[in-house]
Amino acid sequence: MNKIFAKIESAFISLMRQKSRTILTIIAVAIGIASLIIMIAAGNGLKSMVLQELEAYGSDAINIEVRVPGRGAAGSTTSFATGTTITTFKNKDVEEIKKADNVDILYTYVTGQEIIKYQGVAKSSIIFGYGANAPLIEKIPVESGRFYSVDEEDSATSVIVLGSQIKDDLFADDDAIGKMVYVRGKPFKVVGVLKERGATFGMSMDSMVYIPTLTVQKKLLGTDYIMGLSAKVKDVGKMNQTKDELLALMRELHDIDNPDEDDFEVMTMADAQTMVGTVLSAITMLLAVIAAVSLVVGGVGITNIMYVSVIERTFEIGLRRSVGAKKEDILWQFLLEASILTFLGGLFGVIVGAGISFLIYYVAISFGINWSYAVSPLSVILSLLFSALIGMFFGVYPAQKAANMDPINALRQE
Secondary structure, three states, X not given: OHHHHHHHHHHHHHHHOOHHHHHHHHHHXXXXXXXXXXXXXXXHHHHHHHHHHHHOOOXXXXXXXXXXXXXXXXXXXXXXXXXXXXXXXXXHHHHHXXXXXXXXXXXXXXXXXXXXXXXXXXXEEEEEEEOOOHHHHOOOOEEEEOOOOHHHHHOOOOEXXXXXXXXXXXXXXXXXXXXEEEEOOEEEEEEEEEOOXXXXXXXXXXXXXXXXXXHHHHHHHOOOEOXXXXXXXXXXXXXXXXXXXXXXXXXXXXXXXXXXXXXEEEEEHHHHHHHHHHHHHHHXXXXXXXXXXXXXXXXXXXXXXXXXXXXXXXXXXXXXXXXXXOHHHHHHHHHHHHXXXXXXXXXXXXXXXXXXXXXXXXXXXXXXXXXXXXOXXXXXXXXXXXXXXXXXXXXXXXXXXXXOOOHHXXXXXX
16 A cells, blocks of 8 residues: 555656646646536536426326427427428317317417517517416416416407516516506406516526417417317326327327328327437437547547656656666556546546536526536546546556666666
């Protein structure tokens, strides 16, 4: 044990003789490790944020959304590639879906962007045409007033629920409940204001408004089709069976024989979480690999630096060999120096990476984004081990070069 500490101490002393080179090498490695920590933390933070948003629907929810046949692009009534609006998911389809055995309640939805006006103040807003049952399936917290009722939706009543930011923009400190706002010149009575919710997927939830789906269809869009629906099932244990039944029902309603021609997609929350988790894990891995490449490039720099160090210390190597040092002693001397360089760089990189990751978290939270600080102990340990292994790997060649020197020839290089 004493020999090991003696070798480490000797390696430190040798590194301190070249302080500028040592510091620059540590910084180069630290940049690579910091990048690795930041990339992994960002990927994990994004994954956590998205999965938390999906959890708002609950495990008993199932969605049906329109998609462009053959493209798998769910969630939009319009194909941006062709400019074609998908209008095949009709209100009459919804009435048939309501009859499914395991479907408890559901709501349909459409979206659009409109100008909301109140006493000369106008604000652009995303309009969600949402069914009245939406708060029973996903979290839509009301701060004041109420969400509209099923009767108001069925009768296409002109009522509206405002996001907190839209309420502040239009009414400031005044009470909005019972007031009339105007959309496309049509009056809508404010029945509720939502609690502040921040951003979801980079989109402010507080700058949106909710209007009954049927009201949006009849009074604003003049359509009878929807973007999709979310349903709550009675028995979660029959979720997969329900999914298969809804797939078959939708194909029957839309006269589809070939699954590749589906103009809709049925997805459970488990499906969505698995798909999103897989995609985001792959993105995190890709980011980590990109960061690791920069660390490998830094490792090549370690090889060059150690090789120069070997050349500069040729006489020292010859002298040590002449007084009894073995090849293994010289080999481990230089391997330890390379490992210490990269380990210290890794340690500094972890501190910097964790700090920057916290800064990203703080900024995201400040902007209302539901981000999480996700620097895991495992990623820190792996980063430190990886940095030390990089030093060992890229220090092998110069270390072997030093160990294999002929002591007589080395002494002549003074």
